[in-house]
Amino acid sequence: QMTNETLKAALGRSSWHLFHTILARYPESPTIEEQDILKQYLKLFATVYPCGDCASHFQLLLSKYPPQVSNRVNAALWGCEIHNKVNQRLGKDIYDCSNILEDYDCGCGNDEELQSM
């Protein structure tokens, strides 16, 4: 039987993995529609995140540091920085964001952006 803290940490790691991987594959030159989709996705993610305390803190962070959706690099760096805000609050080490795009390889090779975007 895993403890609540173990389960919460595992959920966090999976969620951050998907979060950073999505941002690392965001278009380099997004259309206005793609920018809107990312903003909505992040807002909904912060709303449905299944840990009430985490979700409400993250919603506050999102309003203080609005998602940077202008292009891939800015979006990925924004994601790295906001995760660092969470790290800071939880007393964790600050992550080095300088290779953020390489750190989150989706394994999807040369497929370009998501087909639906």
Ligand code: FAD
């Ligand atoms: P994690 O923070 O889960 O990171 C996983 C891996 O990502 C790290 O090992 C490292 O390789 C890499 N990484 C670390 N920092 C960054 C970064 N800045 N950018 C890119 N990659 C990075 N837990 C709580 O107890 N209270 C909360 O309020 C809370 N809020 C959360 C809010 C959200 C939106 C999410 C997704 C998770 C939240 N969590 C919260 C969970 C918490 O952030 C961690 O996921 C969990 O504690 C496990 O931590 P970890 O040390 O394994 O590393």
